[in-house]
Amino acid sequence: MDKSPAWLKKTLDYTFSDERLLTRALTHRSAGGDNNERLEFLGDSVLQLVVSELVYAERPGASEGRLSRLRSSLVKDATLSQIASELGIGDHLILGSGERKSGGERRASILADTLEAIFGAVYLDAGLDAGLEAARQLIHAAYGERIRDLPEGEDLRDPKSRLQEYLQGRGQAVPEYAMEKVSGKAHQQSFEVSCGIAESELKTRGTGSTRRDAEQNAALAMLEQIEVQA
Amino acid sequence: MDKSPAWLKKTLDYTFSDERLLTRALTHRSAGGDNNERLEFLGDSVLQLVVSELVYAERPGASEGRLSRLRSSLVKDATLSQIASELGIGDHLILGSGERKSGGERRASILADTLEAIFGAVYLDAGLDAGLEAARQLIHAAYGERIRDLPEGEDLRDPKSRLQEYLQGRGQAVPEYAMEKVSGKAHQQSFEVSCGIAESELKTRGTGSTRRDAEQNAALAMLEQIEVQA
Numbered sequence: 001m002d003k004s005p006a007w008l009k010k011t012l013d014y015t016f017s018d019e020r021l022l023t024r025a026l027t028h029r030s031a032g033g034d035n036n037e038r039l040e041f042l043g044d045s046v047l048q049l050v051v052s053e054l055v056y057a058e059r060p061g062a063s064e065g066r067l068s069r070l071r072s073s074l075v076k077d078a079t080l081s082q083i084a085s086e087l088g089i090g091d092h093l094i095l096g097s098g099e100r101k102s103g104g105e106r107r108a109s110i111l112a113d114t115l116e117a118i119f120g121a122v123y124l125d126a127g128l129d130a131g132l133e134a135a136r137q138l139i140h141a142a143y144g145e146r147i148r149d150l151p152e153g154e155d156l157r158d159p160k161s162r163l164q165e166y167l168q169g170r171g172q173a174v175p176e177y178a179m180e181k182v183s184g185k186a187h188q189q190s191f192e193v194s195c196g197i198a199e200s201e202l203k204t205r206g207t208g209s210t211r212r213d214a215e216q217n218a219a220l221a222m223l224e225q226i227e228v229q230a
Numbered sequence: 231m232d233k234s235p236a237w238l239k240k241t242l243d244y245t246f247s248d249e250r251l252l253t254r255a256l257t258h259r260s261a262g263g264d265n266n267e268r269l270e271f272l273g274d275s276v277l278q279l280v281v282s283e284l285v286y287a288e289r290p291g292a293s294e295g296r297l298s299r300l301r302s303s304l305v306k307d308a309t310l311s312q313i314a315s316e317l318g319i320g321d322h323l324i325l326g327s328g329e330r331k332s333g334g335e336r337r338a339s340i341l342a343d344t345l346e347a348i349f350g351a352v353y354l355d356a357g358l359d360a361g362l363e364a365a366r367q368l369i370h371a372a373y374g375e376r377i378r379d380l381p382e383g384e385d386l387r388d389p390k391s392r393l394q395e396y397l398q399g400r401g402q403a404v405p406e407y408a409m410e411k412v413s414g415k416a417h418q419q420s421f422e423v424s425c426g427i428a429e430s431e432l433k434t435r436g437t438g439s440t441r442r443d444a445e446q447n448a449a450l451a452m453l454e455q456i457e458v459q460a
Contacts, residue, residue: 039284039296044273045282052275053353056268064267123283132362 004092008118011087012141014134016125023094028110030096036117043120044075046132050139051075058150073151076144077112083142084111089118115142142183159219163195166226172199175222177215180205195222202226234322238348241317242371244364246355253324255351258340260326265416266347273350274305276362281305282371288380303457304376304442313372319344345372389449393425402429405452407445410435425452432456 004022009015016022021039029035048071055070057060062070073079084090090105091116104110117215119135140147164174181192191211195218196203202225207219234252239245246252251269259265278301285292285300292300303309314320320335323344334340349365356364370377379399394404411422423442425448426433432455436447 038297041294041297042282042286045279049275049279052272056272062268064271067268067271129363133359138460 002015003024007088007092010217012138014122014138015153016121018125021116021121021125024091026089026114027094027115028096028099028104028114030099030104031094032096036114039117039120039124040113041120043116044122046119046123046135047075047139049132050136054140054147058147070151074146077109079146080112080115081108087115088144089114136157157221163219163223165221166223167197172197175219177218179211193218195219197222237318237322242368244368246351246354248355250353251351252348255347256319256322256328256344257324258326258334258344260329260334261324262326265402266344269347269350269354270343271350272353273346273348276349276353276365277305277346277369279362280366284370284377285380288377291370300380307342309376310345311338313376314341314345317345317372319348324456389446389453393449393453396453397427402427407448409441423448425449427452 002019002023004026005016005019008022024034025036025039025204027035029037029158051071051074052067055067055074059067059070075092093105093110095104095110099110112229122138123131123135125131151228167174176196176198178194178196179191180194182189184190190209191214192205193211193214194203194205194208194213202222204218204221204225206214206219206221208214208217232249232253234256235246235249238252239253254264255269255273256268257265273414281301281304282297285297285304289297289300314442319341323335323340325334325340329340338364349369352368353361353365355361397404406426406428408424408426409421411425412419413422414420420437420439421444422437423441424433424435425445432449432452434451435453436444436449436451438444438447
């Protein structure tokens with residue numbers, strides 16, 4: 001007996017009227033013609049809208065750019081495949097034998113695509129009038145904490161940009177980065193950079209395997225210092 | 231008196247409960263803080279979903295790649311700005327004085343963004359349960375022929391019929407097919423046929439092992455040419 005409907009009921013509290021839609025959503029193209037690619041196409045749009053309306057409502061003061069970054073962080077493959085893993089989608093995938101042998105059920109892109117296909121299948125299964133609400137509930141359940149505890153738009157931007165904007169917004173000079181130390185052999189070097197703010201005489205340090213990483217870490221340390229003082 | 235609500239009622243048969251949403255949707259960022267950028271962010275996702283479900287339903291045999299291309303052609307800025315022009319959105323835009331002076335009400339990107347913002351505003355105005363259906367109806371009305379013309383299950387119908395219907399729908403003459411070349415021995419012949427449209431002076435060619443196949447291929451090439459130009 002196919003255990004997929006019971007699994008979906010248990011993990012996401014949804015029962016399909018037409019179980020063939022669920023089967024199709026779980027079928028990777030390696031397993032044949034009636035696969036999940038079209039449902040993934042649809043589900044991607046359903047997910048985009050549900051996440052868009054969510055960040056729109058939850059971040060009333062955020063600019064369009066910020067909303068976009070926040071949405072991207074929620075719908076990117078890395079997030080989707082993580083959620084799919086947590087839900088145990090891998091155990092229910094229908095894969096061709098080659099894909100199965102090469103461990104396709106653990107491949108991030110396959111997991112992410114399948115989750116989107118499930119969203120699309122639920123949207124269709126519940127019908128024209130109820131589809132969006134059914135998908136909305138399912139998506140909210142699947143995301144769980146990730147949307148109950150939305151990352152601040154701030155956290156999504158790199159520390160150097162955030163620090164610079166913070167200082168400019170207060171009419172202060174840009175921070176100064178200086179290379180303090182380079183260690184290790186070529187191709188395995190480690191950099192240590194300092195970040196200084198003239199006005200406040202604050203200074204932090206950051207290390208990294210590239211100069212840029214070291215600067216970002218120094219900027220992050222500075223943001224944390226400023227926050228402590230604020 | 232603000233004529234925008236009456237205009238929207240007349241052109242797209244929608245009446246806002248909260249007219250401030252319509253005002254915001256019509257307000258370009260050049261006119262100030264309470265502008266349409268956030269609504270555009272939301273409306274873009276609403277439009278994507280409505281068009282996705284439409285092409286999904288109308289092209290049951292199409293691959294995901296084909297659905298994506300079809301959707302792109304419907305939601306691209308060029309299409310949106312054209313629709314916005316036809317609806318006369320330019321007359322209702324709220325622009326900053328600089329943007330007004332430089333003819334912003336005719337700028338394609340502003341028109342396209344504003345149309346998306348209107349979709350977002352309707353989605354919000356009609357509320358969580360009814361929003362998608364209201365936006366769906368509005369989008370279908372705004373697109374009009376562009377989506378009524380989507381041939382049902384295009385893949386299943388032959389190119390010659392599609393081309394003929396396309397031309398007749400635009401009041402143009404039927405295409406002319408002419409045998410250009412026959413090569414090979416009997417029973418292994420290859421035919422080359424040209425397809426010409428008098429009005430546009432376009433001409434394409436197709437080959438096949440029967441005259442009929444060659445004509446179908448020439449018609450398909452013509453459809454693709456027309457699509458590229460559209």
